[in-house]
Amino acid sequence: MKIFIDSADVNEIKEAINLGLCDGVTTNPTLIAKTGRKNAEVIAEICGLAGVPVNAETIGISYKEIITEGAELAAIAENVVVKIPMCKDGLRAVAYFAERDIKTTVTLVFNVAQALLAAKAGAAYIAPFVGRLDDISSSGMDMIRELVEVYDNYDYETEIVVASVRSPLHVKEAALAGADAITVPFSLINTLFAHPLTAAGIEKFLRDAGHK
């Protein structure tokens, strides 16, 4: 399973790359706003850090706006993936970009019907949001299991990038479900390395070896 970083913070992304944990990057308007910088400027800098797919999201929701913004984002670097919110005009734009070999991610996916439409439109990736479903007492991971099954049924090549990830349990369940990738906030990375028995074991080995 690929691990993407869900961040627009260049330092966080650099650290993830150094850890070997950056198969891709996802940004969104909220993450870009936190940087206080311009979208195009941040995306260009992230694209230069590693040759991995970098998701840059369009803001407008009309077909014309999405096409215009998406083309501008795609022109920034070869590894830009244009991230487009799930909506009718958005999926028309996905088809437009697919015809021109520009990769897209359909974001804000919350059920199988939306995922099917995104795949049929030619999306390279979808971003189903598990945490936000859990927040409203629905099971985000049940959705992921369904999406994996449905895409397998029809051999769709669209990759499932599990998004809105909040815990190591999400990471485990995404891998068990066979998702193609998961995009994790940087704050979660440290918790993925940790286990209390690992910490206790290292402590004991250090003590026994006379290092403490």
Ligand code: E4P
């Ligand atoms: C994914 O592409 C989104 O940027 C992100 O995972 C949203 O996560 P949130 O629900 O924690 O904001």
